[in-house]
Amino acid sequence: MNRLLPILLVLFLAGCGTVRKMESGSHTIGERLAVSIDGSWNHLDFPGIKPAQVWTMEGIAVDELLIYSGIKDGQMMHAEGSAGGKQQNFVFRSTMQTEAIVAMLEGVMSRDNSVFKLTRLEPYRFGGRQGFRFEYEHIRKVDNVQLLGVGFGAVDRGELFALIYHAPRLTFFPRHRAQVEAMAKAAVIR
Amino acid sequence: MKRRQVLAAGAACCASLLARSAGAQAMHYAAPERFGRPDIASDEGGLWALMDREEKGLRRSPLVLRDEKLKNYVQDIACRLGSEHCPDIRVYLVRTPLFNASMAPNGMMQVWTGLLLRMENEAQLAAVLGHEIGHYLQRHSVERLRDIRSKSAFGQVLSLFGLIGAVGQIAVAASAYAYGREHEHEADRIGAVLMHRAGYDVAEAAKVWNNLLKEVRAREGKEPEQTAPLFASHPAPPERRDILGQIAAAMPGGSRGDDAYRRHVAAHLDEWLQDEVKRGQYAESLALISRQIGSGFAPGLMSYYRGEVYRLRAEPGDQDLALADYRLAAQMPDPPAVAFRGIGLICRQQGQNGEAVQGFRRYLELAPAAPDAAFIQSYLAELGS
Ligand SMILES: [Zn+2]
Numbered sequence: 136m137n138r139l140l141p142i143l144l145v146l147f148l149a150g151c152g153t154v155r156k157m158e159s160g161s162h163t164i165g166e167r168l169a170v171s172i173d174g175s176w177n178h179l180d181f182p183g184i185k186p187a188q189v190w191t192m193e194g195i196a197v198d199e200l201l202i203y204s205g206i207k208d209g210q211m212m213h214a215e216g217s218a219g220g221k222q223q224n225f226v227f228r229s230t231m232q233t234e235a236i237v238a239m240l241e242g243v244m245s246r247d248n249s250v251f252k253l254t255r256l257e258p259y260r261f262g263g264r265q266g267f268r269f270e271y272e273h274i275r276k277v278d279n280v281q282l283l284g285v286g287f288g289a290v291d292r293g294e295l296f297a298l299i300y301h302a303p304r305l306t307f308f309p310r311h312r313a314q315v316e317a318m319a320k321a322a323v324i325r
Numbered sequence: 326m327k328r329r330q331v332l333a334a335g336a337a338c339c340a341s342l343l344a345r346s347a348g349a350q351a352m353h354y355a356a357p358e359r360f361g362r363p364d365i366a367s368d369e370g371g372l373w374a375l376m377d378r379e380e381k382g383l384r385r386s387p388l389v390l391r392d393e394k395l396k397n398y399v400q401d402i403a404c405r406l407g408s409e410h411c412p413d414i415r416v417y418l419v420r421t422p423l424f425n426a427s428m429a430p431n432g433m434m435q436v437w438t439g440l441l442l443r444m445e446n447e448a449q450l451a452a453v454l455g456h457e458i459g460h461y462l463q464r465h466s467v468e469r470l471r472d473i474r475s476k477s478a479f480g481q482v483l484s485l486f487g488l489i490g491a492v493g494q495i496a497v498a499a500s501a502y503a504y505g506r507e508h509e510h511e512a513d514r515i516g517a518v519l520m521h522r523a524g525y526d527v528a529e530a531a532k533v534w535n536n537l538l539k540e541v542r543a544r545e546g547k548e549p550e551q552t553a554p555l556f557a558s559h560p561a562p563p564e565r566r567d568i569l570g571q572i573a574a575a576m577p578g579g580s581r582g583d584d585a586y587r588r589h590v591a592a593h594l595d596e597w598l599q600d601e602v603k604r605g606q607y608a609e610s611l612a613l614i615s616r617q618i619g620s621g622f623a624p625g626l627m628s629y630y631r632g633e634v635y636r637l638r639a640e641p642g643d644q645d646l647a648l649a650d651y652r653l654a655a656q657m658p659d660p661p662a663v664a665f666r667g668i669g670l671i672c673r674q675q676g677q678n679g680e681a682v683q684g685f686r687r688y689l690e691l692a693p694a695a696p697d698a699a700f701i702q703s704y705l706a707e708l709g710s
Contacts, residue, residue: 234670257703
């Protein structure tokens with residue numbers, strides 16, 4: 136999570152974070168989301184990252200795949216205070232309409248004062264449920280890098296499931312986009 | 326407590342005298358001559374070098390606004406305030422939705438868009454720029470650097486980062502520290518006289534603080550000092566507002582520049598309001614937007630965004646408030662297309678399908694290439710239209 140970048144780097148340097156290789160094949164995220172991947176991702180784990188899982192292809196602070204699995208009504212979308220303690224907390228509500236969910240995700244990704252611009256929102260079947268797909272441009276405040284992103288999501292039995300990927304716009308986003316699209320297409324909510 | 330009471334009593338008794346003397350003192354302010362580049366081996370030289378490096382990065386930053394007209398407008402205001410220091414002041418407008426401005430000792434001045442969104446007129450912007458120029462003219466950041474370096478905490482910072490980049494680390498840490506009260510009050514006084522000399526109404530300086538105070542108070546349970554970055558490093562807003570009010574009374578007259586300001590920022594308001602709403606600080610945003618609507622600033626667009634704040638806050642009654650604002654925006658001449666989408670979204674949620682369809686259709690007519698057009702089409706299909 137880019138807003139954690141400085142803390143994250145320190146944690147990794149200090150050896151508090153772990154990186155686990157995710158090999159090709161099927162993986163269950165949380166209790167009810169299954170994804171299958173082709174090629175190896177790195178699963179980053181460090182304190183204060185929940186409830187999302189963060190994966191990366193190119194490495195920490197370059198690209199990131201955020202995976203939300205089974206976020207419940209009233210649950211916070213990020214660790215409390217993870218953007219420095221002065222930012223608004225964003226909470227998922229199962230009554231949210233799609234626009235409100237996407238606005239909430241925009242808010243989560245702008246908590247570090249990064250710029251977020253939605254460029255597309257359309258219906259999408261995600262995990263076998265009626266959901267949504269969105270595209271966006273993102274300027275990361277901490278290092279001023281311009282990113283492109285794509286996200287997929289659906290609400291099932293009042294819980295939110297979503298995959299969100301962003302990467303620097305010139306090389307890395309075009310390189311990994313197809314893989315993320317394929318992953319979203321094959322995702323299953325059980 | 327006792328001391329504070331005595332001070333308060335003194336302030337009450339001598340308010341007019343104080344104001345006159347504060348005003349008179351400010352009127353006699355003589356700016357120093359233009360600064361030359363300090364020796365690179367000195368602490369001040371190190372600070373400049375660091376700021377030069379930051380400025381180099383800033384020039385390439387995608388967060389810096391590329392609107393030359395607006396940039397020149399703000400630069401011109403800074404120049405009128407800084408007068409002979411004008412050639413040394415370089416303004417950068419940075420897209421960040423918080424109330425903040427800063428000026429580095431090398432002349433780099435950053436103004437964030439969250440600040441621009443909060444100004445009602447040119448005089449208010451001049452008040453903030455004048456204040457920052459006041460810090461610059463008195464070289465407060467260099468004093469702050471020396472003050473902090475003399476404190477023991479710095480031994481730790483030095484040992485953390487080693488000797489390489491020591492000056493840089495000190496400067497970075499220093500900039501995170503507050504200016505002292507005296508520095509702040511001095512910068513306010515100098516800012517006021519620069520404003521007055523440049524022909525601005527100094528009373529607007531007090532309004533900046535009053536407005537911000539209202540906004541922060543709207544957010545329950547938070548002290549002003551804990552929110553906007555500018556508050557973190559500045560004396561309490563009520564005190565500043567009151568002292569600036571006294572100074573203004575001694576320097577009457579001047580212009581506000583409502584129209585000029587609004588004309589120059591008009592093209593950006595939509596984007597800045599989007600950024601503001603994304604902060605999720607609904608109470609603050611409502612205070613800000615309602616204030617700007619009250620001052621007659623872009624009421625159509627502002628009403629739409631107030632509707633967005635209500636819709637996203639989603640507390641009981643907010644749907645109706647949102648709908649009322651969307652309708653208000655939709656009735657304006659040249660209404661924002663998104664106002665009709667807002668009407669559609671709320672009406673769909675409330676089961677008023679006819680009006681929802683009407684709103685969505687009008688939205689797509691006005692903005693056929695909208696990013697969410699495909700999603701809105703799916704709503705229309707769902708509503709059997
Ligand atoms: Zn100041």
